Amino acid sequence: MFSSRWIIAGIAVLAAGAGLYYYTANGNGELPYGITSGNGRIEAVQVDISSRIAGRVATVEVKEGDLVETGQLVATIETRELEAQLSRAKAEYASVESQVAAAEAAIAQAEARLLLADQELERTRELVSRGVATAETLDVRLSDHKVAEANLTVAKASLLSQQRAVDAARFAIEEVQTYLDDARLTAPTLGRVLYRLTEPGEVIGAGGRVLTMVDLTEVYLEFFLPATEAHLLSIGSEARIRLDIADVVIPAKVSFVSPVSQFTPKQVETASERQDLMFRVRVRVPQPLVEANIDLVKTGIRGVAYVRLASETLPDWPEFLNNIPPELTAQE
Numbered sequence: 001m002f003s004s005r006w007i008i009a010g011i012a013v014l015a016a017g018a019g020l021y022y023y024t025a026n027g028n029g030e031l032p033y034g035i036t037s038g039n040g041r042i043e044a045v046q047v048d049i050s051s052r053i054a055g056r057v058a059t060v061e062v063k064e065g066d067l068v069e070t071g072q073l074v075a076t077i078e079t080r081e082l083e084a085q086l087s088r089a090k091a092e093y094a095s096v097e098s099q100v101a102a103a104e105a106a107i108a109q110a111e112a113r114l115l116l117a118d119q120e121l122e123r124t125r126e127l128v129s130r131g132v133a134t135a136e137t138l139d140v141r142l143s144d145h146k147v148a149e150a151n152l153t154v155a156k157a158s159l160l161s162q163q164r165a166v167d168a169a170r171f172a173i174e175e176v177q178t179y180l181d182d183a184r185l186t187a188p189t190l191g192r193v194l195y196r197l198t199e200p201g202e203v204i205g206a207g208g209r210v211l212t213m214v215d216l217t218e219v220y221l222e223f224f225l226p227a228t229e230a231h232l233l234s235i236g237s238e239a240r241i242r243l244d245i246a247d248v249v250i251p252a253k254v255s256f257v258s259p260v261s262q263f264t265p266k267q268v269e270t271a272s273e274r275q276d277l278m279f280r281v282r283v284r285v286p287q288p289l290v291e292a293n294i295d296l297v298k299t300g301i302r303g304v305a306y307v308r309l310a311s312e313t314l315p316d317w318p319e320f321l322n323n324i325p326p327e328l329t330a331q332e
Helices: 004-025 080-130 135-182 287-292
Strands: 035-043 046-050 055-060 073-077 184-186 191-196 209-215 220-226 238-243 249-257 277-284 302-308
Touching: 055 209, 073 209, 080 135, 135 184, 220 249, 220 302, 277 302
Parallel strands: none
Antiparallel strands: 035 220, 035 302, 046 209, 055 073, 073 184, 191 209, 220 277, 238 249, 238 302, 249 277
């Protein structure tokens, strides 16, 4: 059996360890009223760059770790078959366009015949009224007039059909051109290449992933607060981030407070925070600050976020949260 003094000594060690953790978690001391904190890690959204079309990978323009700008070409898919389809679609378009011209000429011809039939019908009626022409001749002219009208209607319908064929041929060209455009894969946003998943010469299916990149347009730290504190937090509130690996304070803003509570996640480590229901909170690093220090941005680094809660007078940040480097303050 352990003696009572060893038990007391053990309790003292545990208490000292808990006190050290609390002291460390809060920076260099206790937080003032109106400021709270939560642990988390620096995160950013991962984006898969995939091919919309199936085919053989022609080129992969970037390597893992490369920084890519929005719209930058990162990979291409072979397009020889698509180029052949485009040539065929353009030839079809030219063919139906010529048929439109023929249909328009047929309308002009039908209109001329209708005009002639109309004139002959009027003359025959005049002759019949004088007794010079027979009723049989008038019937022939009436029949010719109706045929001319029908021919004009057919010619106009043929023109409309050819025009729709032109539209279809044009849409076919646009469709193939869209596939050709999709064969050029570009970065959807500013980011860094995380994984290069294919190499030139490999065949991928539609939707096949070529690269995975980290979106650096929104770098944030996510943590959790109990309901007693979360309801006092507003979007846009000022925040501070302290990373575990460096004694540096990073300015941030509250960009998200979940409208729905959830059970305490495993990553919430401090016992005082392990309540049944918590609210997810996200603080975002300002984009100018991210871009000014783009080569230093790393995700997955653990840290602690500090936020101000709504009150009549906002508390001042404690001294250990004011050591923001000048290059960071300038971008805040």
